[in-house]
Amino acid sequence: MKTLRSVIDWLEDRTGVESAINHFLYEDVPASAGWHQVLGSVAMFAFLTQVFTGILLALNYAPTPGEAYDSLRYIVTELTAGQMIRGLHHWGASLMIIVVVLHMGQVFLWGAYKKPREATWMVGAVLLLVTLAYGLTGYLLPWDNRAYWGTVVTTQIAALPPVAGPYVLRLLGSDGGSIGAVTFARFYAAHVLLLPPLTMLLIAIHVFLVRRHGVTPIETDLLVPKKKFYPEQVFKDTVATFIWFAILVTMAIAVRVPLGHVADPTDTSYIPRPEWYFLFLFQMLKAFQGPLELVGAVILPTLAIVALFLAPFIDRGKAVRLRERTGAIALVVLAVLGWSALTARAIATTPPSTESADAGLAQVEAWQELPPDQLAAIGFFRKDNCGNCHALGKSGAGPDLTRAVSQRPADWLLQHFKQPAPNVSTQLKGSELRGLANFVTKRGDLAVKAWSGAPQAAVEGAMIYQANQCGACHKLNAVGMTTGPPLNGVADHHNREWLEGHFADPQKFSPGSTMPAYKLSSRDLDRLTSYIMEIPK
């Protein structure tokens, strides 16, 4: 204890750190200070949490398009607690915006922005914008479809202002409106290099100003002695911060952060939508069409920001008691109602996403990666009940084919498949026999994994795929020719209706296509379409 004291004394003598902390903690606050003033501290803690989790993410993140997605996927699927860290950062961003807005609302309702605290308010208003800028720039960084298409809309809005538009677009690295490596670099640099130091500087100024003018007193405070910041107010701040943090941790554990498919600029079916706190703007824009679009997208938001920024000069009344601030209360209620109505309408009118929110996190099953000829061979194996003698994974009347590949010569196998036992014959035809012979002699570990578990519908789909020789033009799971487009991930571009229609009349759906029409039975059509749609990119 004595040594500790002497170390602290030495530190105090050389640096003054102890008296600085004491000066900070034993600051006078008005007697009326209390629970309604905890939100500023919570916002600061929220920011620090974002910095912490953001640095952790950056330690395993490659900030270039494409690789960004792979590295994020690596973080959430392969690293211990990676899902948790991303959850803390993602939900932390949303919860930080809530806290910052609540903090502003409290200051507004209590009239705490009035003389002499106008500058504190104005710095706070800039901090709100900075917080939203984090949201906008961070939205692109996962580089999935949601990120990509959401940012396409953002940059298009930024391009709207006359004269300045093209320059703003160029500044965002989106010359001509396309989003690519330069846009990504700009957004990333803004998110991690530009905004954090700016935020720290603004927070420092903000806190300095709060200290300079003191916490806003109410009339009765003049008659009673002041309190110290520590411990009572620090206690209240800590409890509030803890409640906020408990909500955050619960969300990070319980609510999975979406990760869709990797950004695909050619995807025409994806419906972009912004993060929930920007949905009201998105909805409002729908009301402003044609030349009015500029009003809704640029002029109104700018006016709102200017009004917010200049609030202390617009409202110069003396009233600070909550009971006398009916106008302010009405304004806040109106804003909350308007925001909620627009947000609710936006949610109600946007069609559900064509892509599952967790598409990028889905575990790919072995059969989904197996080339179609091998999956079809599993079908031939099943079709003629080969498993009766060749039990998978255990010894039966015939050898267990999952243990080792067959060493029999091809002609022996073909004969065996036609007539596996005396008086037993099968229905397999020429190409099926060859496919099965190929399979049992050449199959790899992936096929063993897929063998018993592959769903029958998919296996049938693969058999139809083989029977119609789709592989003569298309590549699927790295097998087949490239005359036609590769089929992996086709479900990301086309829906079921399109694919089924396309089989019957290819030219109608993609003009100029050289693909012949296929007249398939409705059952075969259904099986084949389902199979192809389930093979991921």
Added chain:
Amino acid sequence: MESTRRSFYSAVIAGLGALMTAALAAPAAAYLLFKPRSQKQSDYVPVADLSQIAVGKPEEVVFRRTRVDGWRVVNEKSTAWVVRKDDQHVVAFTPQCTHLGCAYHWDDKENNFLCPCHTSTFSIDGKVLSGPAPRPLDRYVTKIDQGKILIGSEILRA
């Protein structure tokens, strides 16, 4: 009374503060210190025919292998020093000296492996003969299948 309240406040501040710090530090430590659970396993790759390698004469083999590197799967050139002990047994040494990772080579005249950086020498079975190397040469896991030498991705350290 006042002092009880003050110490209650201080205790709650310290307690909740410690709890929040721990709740952030624990996942951070796991995230940074635990090994990634790799979903992709690298396979054995054939590097040479057994008949190409003479017994007792180390041979540097060059092969391409797929390696999981964080979120990437890279296909890259790789080398190993293969020593055939007899008909059925081969050893494949990783091509770096166990001292500081320099590339070593087989010295025909001296009949040992020589690392040019700090003159560590190793015998044909990888044991340290001289120099600063702290342990014998590291080995790849190997197997022989139908006359081909296959090298796996796992590295065995003595």
